[in-house]
Amino acid sequence: MTCRVIKSLLAGACAALPMMMTSFSVEAHEVEKKNYVLVIHGGAGTILKKNMTDEREAAIRAKLEEALRTGQAILDRGGEAVDAVAATINVMEDSPLFNAGKGAVFTHEGRNEMDASIMDGRDLNAGAVAGVTHVRNPINLAREVMTHSKHVMLAGAGAEEFAKAQDIKLVDASYFYTENRWKQLERARKKDKTMLDHDGDQKSDKIAELGYDPEDPDQKFGTVGAAALDMHGNLAAGTSTGGMTNKRWNRIGDSPVIGAGTYADNNSCALSATGHGEYFIRAAVAHSVCAMMEYKGVSLQEAADAIVMNKLVKMGGDGGIIAVDKDGNISMTFNTEGMYRGYIKGHDAPVIGIYKD
Structure with missing residues (x-):
């Protein structure tokens, strides 16, 4: 050579x-x-194994896994956190097992009034809807408010007029009817007590405050939410609910309130809350957790404990949060006996929990 x-x-x-x-x-x-994370909840309250049938528990676990797998598929192919959050919540909104969408509870007047919110941690853009009655998937309408309007929250008839303009699917009110929810309303009317969707097995002196009907064989169904970190490092969170059984005067809870029930910021965390909404609004729970991380430099779990396990408890508020931070750490913190919850990290198998274990 x-x-x-x-x-x-x-x-x-x-x-x-x-x-x-x-x-x-x-x-x-x-x-x-590829280090993406998705964490979800289906409501928190006094959820006890002794009050749960094996069939009901299996159905709840299966639906939570389906929701996680749906979001995982989006994140795994490089999809955005906001896409995963919305699709994940859609699965739970379409199930009568949870108080959101199809499983929404009834107001005192016999209507279904639903709320939802979503937030993008990249730019702090957010959208929310309150008191909608014909929107099959309220989280989808909240997203349209975020991406196709100059506003953050729309309510009632105006929100549904906007939904029509955005080709959001509307359904007849009968779509939301379920026998179980109607019976819950009848019992609540009979007792003339206001019941919260988020809470479970409470005795008579707590029925009005915490919303548990001791005659309800299903015990607990609640608000749904999701928070995600995508493979590009972006965070997003969303929450959807049917509100409070037997509620009056178009009551709105924390779920559609940015900073109370939902918050996401790439500088800290993405979070969705579930619980006694009035307390979560007063304590600005979602924003407070993220703000503690950003301004005090504490970990996600430290912040969650400070707000959920300390501040809320002192105020008398029951509930919990699910969250993921910018580094992929998660928190599923609640001060009740249980919370429907789960998470998935990358290609790992989903982890699902119900009780305080």
Whole structure:
């Protein structure tokens, strides 16, 4: 082999080296980007194993896993956190097992009035709807408010007029009717007590405050929510609810209130709350957790404990939160006997919980 040939081969090899190194760097970066996280809830309250049938528990666990798998599929192909949050919540809104969408509870007048909110941690953009009665998936309408309007929250008839303009699916009010929810309303009317969707097995002196009907065989169904970190490092969160059984005067809780029931900021965390809404509004729970992280430099779990396990408890508020921070750490913190919850990280199997275990 001549010197000229050898020099030519060496030159070719050296020229290819930077390309090989660049290719390897990109592949390594792609592996690092796969660290996505999704965490969800289906309501918190006095959820006790003794009050749960095996069939009901299996159905709840299966639906929570379906919701997680739906969001996982989006995140795994590089989808955005906001897409995963909305799709995940859709699964729970379409199930009568939870007080959101199809399973929404009835107001005192016998209507279904639903609330929802969503927030994008990239730019703090947010959208919310309150008191809608014909929107099959309120979280989808909240997202349209966020992306296709100059507003943050729309309510009632105006929100549904906007829904029509955005081709959001509307349904007849009969779609939301379920026998179980109607019976809950009848019992609540009979007792003339106001019941919260978020709470469970309480005795007579707590029925009005915490919303548990001791004659209800299903014990507990609640607000739904999701928070996600996508592989691009962006956070998002959303919450959807049917509100309070037997509520009056178009009461609105924390679920559609940005900073109370939902919050997301790439500088800290994404969070969805469930519980006694009036307390969560007063304590600005969702924003408070994220703000503690950003301004005090504490961990997600420290912030969650400070707000949910300390401040809320002192105020008398029951409930919990699910959250994920910018580094992929999660929190599923609640001060009740249980919370329907679950999370999934990357390709790992989903982890689901119901009771305080």
